Every structure is written in C-alpha cells, then in structure tokens.
Amino acid sequence: MTSKQQRKTRFISLKWKLLVLLSLLLVLINVSLTAIAYLKQKEQLELQRTEVREQRAREVDGLVQGTYSRLLGIAGLIPELDIDTEDDLDLAQHISAIVKEHGDLLQIEWGVDTIHYFSKAAAPLFTWGRNIGPTLSHTLIDHVIENEEPASALACRRECRQYVSVPVLQGHSMAGVLVVGELVADTVVRLQRITDAGIAVLVRDQSGNAASKGFLSPWEMRVTALSGAHASLQRLTRAAEQLPFTDLSQSEQLQLEDKTLEITAFPLTNDKTDTPAHLLIIEDISGHIQTMESAFRSNITAGVAGILLTELLLLMLLWGPMARLQRVSTTLPLLAKQDYGQARSSLKSTTNESFSHDEIDRLGETTETLVFQLEALQSEINNRTRHLLQRTSELAQQRDFVQGLMDTAQIIIITQRTDGQINSINHFASQLTAYDLETHPALHFDQLLHPKNLDPETIVKLFQLRNASLDLYHHDCDIVTAVGEIRTISWFHARLDVTREDDPAVLSAGIDITERQQAEENLAWLADHDPMTELFNRRRFHIEFEAMLQAAKRYGHTSALLYFDLDQFKDINDTSGHQAGDALLRVVAERLHAVTRESDLLARLGGDEFALALRETSKEEAIGVAQKIQEELSRVEMPVRGNKHKISASIGIVLYPLHGITVPDLMANADLAMYQAKDAGRDNWHLFSVDENIREQIETKIQIKEQIEQALLLESFVLHFQPIQQISDGRISHYEVLVRMLEKDGSLIPPGLFIPIAETTGLIHKLDRLILKKAIKRLEQLQQSQRNITFSVNLSGMVVDDPRLLPYLKKQLAKHKVDPGSLVFEVTETAAVSSITAAKQLMEQIKALGCRFALDDFGVGFSSFFYLKQLPVDYVKIDGSFIQQLASNKEDQIFVKALSEVAKGFGKQTIAEFVEDEATLQLLADLGVDYAQGFHIGKPLPELLPE
Structure with a gap:
C-alpha cells in the first residue's frame, strides 16, 4: 500500500511527458536544420570566395599577358618611329634618336620607362631607364640571340618591372636585341580598376631595415606599390603581425575593427636568382559575413517561434479528450500500412463527447497528431527520394560528359590492368592507332610499342607501375599502328588505386610528337648546313x-x-x-x-x-x-x-x-x-x-677601315677650302672643298691615306654624302651672311654606282635652301670615262637641279678631247702634271693653249691646278686659261679667305 502511494506521489501526467518529449524532439530538429543551413551558407560563401580568387588569378594573368602583348607591340613599333633627321644612322643611334624625340610619348602615353638596345653579341649599345641585371640579361638577351624570337621576364628588385625583348632586323639578318620595360605598378592600377579591391605589390627584402617606409618586418617584405582604400599600409602592417605570409597563397581572413578582410597572395615571379615578389589582393567581405550571420539569426528566431507554436498546438490537443485505448490500439496497425486516412477516421470515433476527458482520450488525440506527423514525414521522404533520383541522373550526365571529353580530346588516353591488357581506349587513340577493343578485345599495351623501344628499362618500369611499386613514369617511344604506320608518342603513366583484379591499374596519356620530332631533326640539319x-x-x-x-x-x-x-x-x-x-x-x-x-x-x-x-x-x-x-x-x-x-x-x-x-x-x-x-x-x-708581308698590309687596311667607320659614326671629318682665282680680275669667289679625317689626338689624316681604302671597302658612298651634307650646310651659312661663294665638291670615282646620291642631294638642297648654281661637282676624267654612259646620265640629272660639273685631271687620257665633247661638264681642270713645269716646258705650253682653245670652243671654262708661282699665273693668263688654283693662290684651310 505504501508502495502504491509512493508511485502515486511520483506520478507525472502523460501529457507533460509527451509535451517534454516532443519539445526536445522539435528542438533537436530545429537545431540540426539551423546548423545545416548555417554550414551550407558558410560552404557557399567559401565556394563563392574560391571562384572570386580564381577569377582574380585569371585577371592577374590576363593583365600580365596583356602587358606582355602591349610591350611586344611597342618593341616592334619603336624602330619604325619617324624621327626628324636625314642623317644615315646605325640602329643604335637610330633607336637613341627615337627615344630622345619620343621619350615623353613612350613614358607617358605608353607606360614604357626602360629601353635597352644590345648588339647581336649581347653588348649594350643603348640604355634608357633602369639597368637590367645579368640574370635578366641571360633570360632576355641570350634567349633572343640564340632563338631569334621574343622573350619576356618579370623582375623585382626595388620595383617590379615587366620586360620584353625582341630581335631587331636589318635586312634579312638580326642586327641586335631591343628590350622594353614597364613598371608593374601600372598593371596594379589597371587591376584595381577591374576588381575595385585593394592591391599591393610586395618584394622580398631581408635587409631588416624596419625603419624603411613600407617595410613589413614579420614578412621580411617591402611594399613597392599600393592602391585602394582597403590596402592601406596600416592594414598591411596589422595583417603582417597577425597572419603568416605562407598562408596567404590560399587566402586568409583578417578582422580589423568592424570589417572582415580577405587577403590573397599571388606570386609575380619565382626566379631564384631574382628578388621574389607577390601581388596581394585585399577585399572587404564584411557584407557577406553579415548576410550569413543575419540569416543564421533569422533561422534561430524562426525555429524558436516554430517550437513555441508547435508546443502550444500540442498542449491544445493534449487537453482535448483522448480516444479509447482499444480503438487506438486497433488504429495503430493502420499506421504501419500507411493508411493514414482510415487511421484519422478511426481516431475520430474514439473522441469522448462527455464534459471531461481521461488520459485515454488524450492518447487518442496524440495518436491522431502522430498520424499527421507521419504523413508529413512520409511526404518529405518521398520528396527526398525524388531528389536522390534526380541527383543520380545528374551524376550519370556528368559521367557521360567525362566520357565525351575523353573521346573528343586530341590526346591518347588508355587504361591498363595489372597484366598490361588494355581496359579502355578513347576515340582519338583508336583513330591514331587503328585499334579498338571491339575488334581487338585482348589488346595488350606492349603490342602498341615498337620492338626497338621494348628495352629492359622500359619493360621494368611498366612492370613496376602495374604492380604498384612505381607511381609515375614518363618516356618517349615509337608505336606501330594497326596499318603499320610508325608514330612517336610522349607517354605519361600514372598508377591508379585497384580494388578488384579487373579494375584499371595504370592510366596512360600519350601526346603525338611525330611532327615535333621531325621539326627537331630539321633544326639539327639547319644547325650544320647552309639552307640556301x-x-x-x-x-x-x-x-x-x-x-x-x-x-x-x-x-x-x-x-x-x-x-x-x-x-x-x-x-x-x-x-x-x-x-x-x-x-x-x-x-x-x-x-x-x-x-x-x-x-x-x-x-x-x-x-x-x-x-x-x-x-x-x-x-x-x-x-x-x-x-x-x-x-x-x-x-x-x-x-x-x-x-x-x-x-x-x-x-x-x-x-x-x-x-x-x-x-x-x-x-x-x-x-x-x-x-x-x-x-x-x-x-x-x-x-x-x-x-x-701582306698580313701587315691588310692589318693596316683594317685599322684604317675601322678609323673611317668610327669617323663616319662621329662625323669627325673636317672640311678645308682651297681658293680658286679668276685670272682675268684676280677675284676669288670659288673654293674647292677638300676633306681631312680627324685623329683622336687632333691631328689630321690626308685623303690620300683613307680615300682608296674607303673606295675598296664601299664606305666611300657614306663619305661622299657626309661631305656633301657638311658643304651644303656651310654654303647655307655663307649665303645667309650675303656672301656669294661657289663650292667645288669632289665626288669619288664610284659615285656612278651610288643610287642614293641623287635623292640625298635633292633632300639636302630642299632642306637648306641653297642656290644649286653655287655647287660644282668634280669628277675625275678616268672615273667618268670608265662608265661614260652612267656618268653622263648622272651628270645630266644633277645639272637638271641647277648644279654644275667640272672634269678633274683632264689631259691624262688618250681620248680626252673626245670625251670632252660627250660629257656635259661646265669646267675642265687641267691636270697638274702639265702646269708644274709650264714656265720652262714649251710642249706643256702648246698643250695647255690647245686645251684652252678647244674647251672654249665647246663652251667650257678651264681651271689650272698646281699653280706655284707668279710666272706660271701670268703665263696662264696669256694662254687663255680662266681660273688658277695652287699654293701660290692659297693653301687649303679650314676657313675661307676674308673678302
């Protein structure tokens, strides 16, 4: 009796038990769903950030590649830029002149701040901007010289620059290498405009100079470029104190004040011989975090409200009458049959219509509630089943996609079993080898290999792969197709996990390199042979x-x-x-x-x-x-x-x-x-x-040739002027232009030592044009000072072979605005006679411009008088051999007189050379010669005689 009383005192109503039990169940379900939703949102946020980081990596690569393409275009354009000069310059001077004239355009408009030009022997010929180190010199210069193709490098020291080097051609051969560079800071600005994120460029600096501005001690790095409000130096300093730099390659989050920042590092260069550098992208993800936390709080609030509402409904139901226990017990089997409609009808009949309800009535009502819940759960199970079937269908589609990719990829993909038998072969491999598993179901991988490639090493490596003692193996070998064709394949083998005996054990991917190998053989032939x-x-x-x-x-x-x-x-x-x-x-x-x-x-x-x-x-x-x-x-x-x-x-x-x-x-x-x-x-x-002793002679010629080339480059030729006197009135308005080459010590080399070598080496054409340029420029100065002077300019005997002389003369006359009639060109008789047709044509073209001609050294040839009629010259210069002994030699006097009379008959004036004394000058006047030239009149001097 006492025991029963104790049990009665400990009695807890069924409704409260059910209420507590169901409340705990609802709390568990709500917490689980809320946690799952939170984790799902967090996973989605991480997936979104991963996609953003991948996008940022692509944007960085795209901008670097875009900078490379732009620099490549600029490097190809620079040698073609117009410059305001008519001088013949070599490539180094030409590029120097381009940079001098267009430097502001290159730096401001195109962003180029570094230009170097190297010879094809890797010698620096021109430098503008920052110097490049020996490592970059090997990467940029040697690569271009060896391969004659552009090269690119990204280098960071105090600042980060991207360089591009291209070969510069002259004619059909490479003359040198042009290197252009641009600060990566410009790329940072473009990236910041694209991403609207904070961008920073960090360079490894182990100097430990903590006092240096922008130096981040924990990371041993220095900030070289910084943009964006979120990438301030103060935030980077806080980030360096809280985060290891090695973790930033996968991105890290940093809580600063009321903001959450995501910091990701991208390497700019991994050259061990250079200074490592990284690009940091700093993005504010506070909004994403706040959105996720707000959704989490909303889920908790909704869950709590749902629990309270559910408990209220349960209480209302439990307070109602319960169906009778027997009817409830007969109703429960209906639930097992999922006959929920019949169960609900049965439970209605258990309701006690009396004023009060007992515990059995409450049990009936609870069972009825359970029926509704079970029906809802069954509906959820059905929905989940349909979702699972849909997911299975998606996986099948993905499998079909992978299979389609394997069949369309232009690469051999084969799987082997542990015994070497081929388990699968893709469509491309079947086309290339003419083998398929339908017609060759027992095809072995070794059957594909050429017998010469089945050496012991290859056999051992393949055996180790198939037996899990080797994970990876790469080799190049020939295969024999089903039709007997031999192809060269580069194989990449990888070991697979095997659970069953017939599972694939090795994945073999092959690339057909037959054409590449043939190209390499051709290159090897070209390395030893002249292709022409x-x-x-x-x-x-x-x-x-x-x-x-x-x-x-x-x-x-x-x-x-x-x-x-x-x-x-x-x-x-x-x-x-x-x-x-x-x-x-x-x-x-x-x-x-x-x-x-x-x-x-x-x-x-x-x-x-x-x-x-x-x-x-x-x-x-x-x-x-x-x-x-x-x-x-x-x-x-x-x-x-x-x-x-x-x-x-x-x-x-x-x-x-x-x-x-x-x-x-x-x-x-x-x-x-x-x-x-x-x-x-x-x-x-x-x-x-x-x-x-020819070696000494040739070495002397080579030395003088180099002196001529250097003098042409520096324009270190000087002009001397020898006066020519008009005999009739003693007036001097005519000067012969003579050239001297200037030595380093200031001494002058006479033309007799370098003119013959310039003619034999082909440098005479450049020398002719340089003398012409200097003479016309000096003539312009004289005419501007109101001095009426005529210059007689010597042209070499090879002038008739220079197609550039006439256009150059026209250009100089137009530029300096001189009177063409004040220019007389002297050509030796022997040079004119050697190619009289070409000489006559050239003389007529130059005379059409208004210039005049003099025939030098006249009289030494056997047919002088004949050619005097043929050539359109204005002056005839009597050779000095007839003038030096004129006063004492009657034969020379007869010849000079005859020559003067014949020249006048042809309408030409005469000039006597080598006039050394007054007696000869007087005799020339008696013989009818028009002009006299020689030391008696005046020696060649760098300045003209005063008026």
Whole structure:
C-alpha cells in the first residue's frame, strides 16, 4: 500500500511527458536544420570566395599577358618611329634618336620607362631607364640571340618591372636585341580598376631595415606599390603581425575593427636568382559575413517561434479528450500500412463527447497528431527520394560528359590492368592507332610499342607501375599502328588505386610528337648546313676540318685549304636584286660539287665566301683544283632582267702543315692569300707564302677601315677650302672643298691615306654624302651672311654606282635652301670615262637641279678631247702634271693653249691646278686659261679667305 502511494506521489501526467518529449524532439530538429543551413551558407560563401580568387588569378594573368602583348607591340613599333633627321644612322643611334624625340610619348602615353638596345653579341649599345641585371640579361638577351624570337621576364628588385625583348632586323639578318620595360605598378592600377579591391605589390627584402617606409618586418617584405582604400599600409602592417605570409597563397581572413578582410597572395615571379615578389589582393567581405550571420539569426528566431507554436498546438490537443485505448490500439496497425486516412477516421470515433476527458482520450488525440506527423514525414521522404533520383541522373550526365571529353580530346588516353591488357581506349587513340577493343578485345599495351623501344628499362618500369611499386613514369617511344604506320608518342603513366583484379591499374596519356620530332631533326640539319646551298655552314666546316687535320696528323698526310669569294658579287645584288644573288649562289654550289671529290670538305662560310678542304693533297693538286674551279665558274652566265652576269673567284691556297697546323691559322692565312689574289687583279689564285708581308698590309687596311667607320659614326671629318682665282680680275669667289679625317689626338689624316681604302671597302658612298651634307650646310651659312661663294665638291670615282646620291642631294638642297648654281661637282676624267654612259646620265640629272660639273685631271687620257665633247661638264681642270713645269716646258705650253682653245670652243671654262708661282699665273693668263688654283693662290684651310 505504501508502495502504491509512493508511485502515486511520483506520478507525472502523460501529457507533460509527451509535451517534454516532443519539445526536445522539435528542438533537436530545429537545431540540426539551423546548423545545416548555417554550414551550407558558410560552404557557399567559401565556394563563392574560391571562384572570386580564381577569377582574380585569371585577371592577374590576363593583365600580365596583356602587358606582355602591349610591350611586344611597342618593341616592334619603336624602330619604325619617324624621327626628324636625314642623317644615315646605325640602329643604335637610330633607336637613341627615337627615344630622345619620343621619350615623353613612350613614358607617358605608353607606360614604357626602360629601353635597352644590345648588339647581336649581347653588348649594350643603348640604355634608357633602369639597368637590367645579368640574370635578366641571360633570360632576355641570350634567349633572343640564340632563338631569334621574343622573350619576356618579370623582375623585382626595388620595383617590379615587366620586360620584353625582341630581335631587331636589318635586312634579312638580326642586327641586335631591343628590350622594353614597364613598371608593374601600372598593371596594379589597371587591376584595381577591374576588381575595385585593394592591391599591393610586395618584394622580398631581408635587409631588416624596419625603419624603411613600407617595410613589413614579420614578412621580411617591402611594399613597392599600393592602391585602394582597403590596402592601406596600416592594414598591411596589422595583417603582417597577425597572419603568416605562407598562408596567404590560399587566402586568409583578417578582422580589423568592424570589417572582415580577405587577403590573397599571388606570386609575380619565382626566379631564384631574382628578388621574389607577390601581388596581394585585399577585399572587404564584411557584407557577406553579415548576410550569413543575419540569416543564421533569422533561422534561430524562426525555429524558436516554430517550437513555441508547435508546443502550444500540442498542449491544445493534449487537453482535448483522448480516444479509447482499444480503438487506438486497433488504429495503430493502420499506421504501419500507411493508411493514414482510415487511421484519422478511426481516431475520430474514439473522441469522448462527455464534459471531461481521461488520459485515454488524450492518447487518442496524440495518436491522431502522430498520424499527421507521419504523413508529413512520409511526404518529405518521398520528396527526398525524388531528389536522390534526380541527383543520380545528374551524376550519370556528368559521367557521360567525362566520357565525351575523353573521346573528343586530341590526346591518347588508355587504361591498363595489372597484366598490361588494355581496359579502355578513347576515340582519338583508336583513330591514331587503328585499334579498338571491339575488334581487338585482348589488346595488350606492349603490342602498341615498337620492338626497338621494348628495352629492359622500359619493360621494368611498366612492370613496376602495374604492380604498384612505381607511381609515375614518363618516356618517349615509337608505336606501330594497326596499318603499320610508325608514330612517336610522349607517354605519361600514372598508377591508379585497384580494388578488384579487373579494375584499371595504370592510366596512360600519350601526346603525338611525330611532327615535333621531325621539326627537331630539321633544326639539327639547319644547325650544320647552309639552307640556301645545302653545303656545310661555318660551324660544321670548322668541326669537320679539325677532324681532317687530326687524321692528317695521325697518318702523316698533307692537306690543303682553298678559301675564296666571288668577285663583284655585291654588284649583282645591287643591280638585279638579292633573289638573283641567291640563285647565283646555288648555281655556284652545284658547279663546285662538279669539280670536287666526295671526300673533300666543301662549305659556304657566309655571304659569297666558300671554303674547300682537300684530303691527302699536294701543292700541285691544290693549284689544279683552284684552276678547275675558276674554269668552271667562268662558264656560268645568268641572264636576269636583261643583264647577263658572269662571275669569277679570287682563291687563296694554304697547305697543311706547311702554312699552319690549326684551323684558325690555316683559315687566317688562306684569307690573306685570297686578298693577295684580289690585289693581283681578281679571277686569280694565290698560294700563301710566309715570307710575304701582306698580313701587315691588310692589318693596316683594317685599322684604317675601322678609323673611317668610327669617323663616319662621329662625323669627325673636317672640311678645308682651297681658293680658286679668276685670272682675268684676280677675284676669288670659288673654293674647292677638300676633306681631312680627324685623329683622336687632333691631328689630321690626308685623303690620300683613307680615300682608296674607303673606295675598296664601299664606305666611300657614306663619305661622299657626309661631305656633301657638311658643304651644303656651310654654303647655307655663307649665303645667309650675303656672301656669294661657289663650292667645288669632289665626288669619288664610284659615285656612278651610288643610287642614293641623287635623292640625298635633292633632300639636302630642299632642306637648306641653297642656290644649286653655287655647287660644282668634280669628277675625275678616268672615273667618268670608265662608265661614260652612267656618268653622263648622272651628270645630266644633277645639272637638271641647277648644279654644275667640272672634269678633274683632264689631259691624262688618250681620248680626252673626245670625251670632252660627250660629257656635259661646265669646267675642265687641267691636270697638274702639265702646269708644274709650264714656265720652262714649251710642249706643256702648246698643250695647255690647245686645251684652252678647244674647251672654249665647246663652251667650257678651264681651271689650272698646281699653280706655284707668279710666272706660271701670268703665263696662264696669256694662254687663255680662266681660273688658277695652287699654293701660290692659297693653301687649303679650314676657313675661307676674308673678302
């Protein structure tokens, strides 16, 4: 009895038990759903930020690539910019002039702040802006010189710059390398405009200079560029104190004041020889965080309200009458059958209509509520089932997409089992190999490989892959297709996880590199051969010649080297074009093959230079081969554009070991012998002799040639003026312009020492134009000072071969606004007679501009009077050999008088040279000569005589 009373005192009503139980259940469900929703929002936010970071990475790469493309275009445009000069400048001076004239445009409008120009030997010729280091020099300069293609580099020291180097062409060959650079800060500004985020560029600085502005001690980095309100230096300092820099590659969040910042680091360069640099993007994600937290609070509020409302409804239901227990017990099986409608009808009949309800009535009502809940849960289960089926369908679509990608990708994709049998093969592989698993179900991977590639190493590596003792393996090998075609494939094998025996164990991806390998073979051939003539080039010739000399030394044989070039080959290029010159070189190569043995070594060294090395050859045999070459080339006749070109060669011969035992010595001596052959009259051969002093002569010529080139570059030629007197009235209004070359010590080199060398080396044309430019400029100054002076300017004997002289003269006359009638051009009689048609045409064209001509050294030729009639000259300068002894030599007096009368008959005036005394001057007046020139009248001086 006491026990029953105790149980009654501890009784808790069923309604409260059910209320507590269901409340806990609702709280658990609400908390779970709220937590899941919060985690889902957080996951979505992280996914969104990941996509943003990937987008930022693409934007950074895009801007860097865009900067590269823009710099590449600018680098190609710079040499083509117009400059305000008519001078002939080399490339370095030309680029310097462009930068001087367009520097502001390049820096302000195009953002370029660094320009360098290097020779093709990597020597710096021009520098504007910041210097580049040796590491970048290797990356930017050596790469372009070796490959003749653009290169790019991103370098950071005190500042970050992007550089682009391009080859600069002159004609058909590379003349140098142009490097342009731009501050990465400009790219930072463009990136900030795109992203509207804070941007900072950090450079590794281990100097520890904490006092330096922008130095972040925890990171050992220095800020070189900063933009955006969120990227202030104060925030970066706080970030450096709280976050390790290594974590920023995956981005980190930083709480500063009331804002949440996301900081992501992107490496700008990873060159170990340079200063590492990173680009930081700082974005304010406070709004995203606040949105997520607000949604979380809303979910909690809704959940609590839902729980309270549910508990209220449960209370209302529990306070109502319960169905009878028996009817409830008979109703419960209906729930197992999911017959919820019948269960609800059954529960209605359990309701007690009396005023009061007992616990059984409350149980019935609770069961009815349970019916509703179970029905709702069943509906949710059905919805989730449909969602699961939909997700399964999506996964199937993704699988089909991957399969389609494998079938359309232009790469071989094969999976192998542990025994090497192919498990799957994609469509491209089937097309390339002509194998498929339908017709070859038991195809083994090793069957694809060429037998020569089944070496022990490859077999062992593939075995290790299939047996899980090797994870990765890469090799290049040939395969044999089903139709017998051989292709070269670069294979990349990777081990896969295997759960069953028939699962794929190895994934093999292959790239067809057949065409690339063929291209590499072609490049290897080009490295040793001249592509125009298909002969060995200079590099290969040196290698083979060295091997020939080693063999000759070992067996005691003698050998010979013939070094030759084609005479007047430049004239063919100038008159008929480089295509005709190239065709002629190919014909020469064919003819050389016809007169040489297979054992001989034949090469084109460059331009029109060839070399022939003869094995086991005596002096007489070498001379005989040289004569055969000259005979064979003499038969060559190429008609081009109405011109018939005949060629000849000057050949230098050296013998091994008589004239040298090394390749450089033999090549140098052969070159000297070749120059001896040219000096002997061309179309000749010359055997080298150690007793000759030609080396010293050529070295002297080379030294003077270099002096001329340097003087042309610096325009260190000075003009002297020798007065010419009009004999009738003694007036001097006419001066001959003479040129002197200025030495470094200030001394003057007379023209007799450098003019012949300038003519033989082709520099005379530039010298003619420089003298013409200086003379016209001086004439302009005299005319502006109201001084009426006539200049007589000497033109070289090769002037008729210079097509640029006439346009240059027109340009200078138009620029300086001088009277063309005050210019007289002197041409020697021998030069005019050597090509009288061309000389006459040139004279007529220049005279059409208003200028005049004088025929110099007249009288030394046998047909002087005949050519006096043919050439449109205004003055005739009597050669000094007839004037020096005029006072004492009756024959000279007769000749000068006759010449003066004939000249007057043709309407031309005469000038006597080498007038040394007053007696000669008086005699010239009696003989009818119009003008006199010589030391008696005046010596050549840098200034004109006063009026």
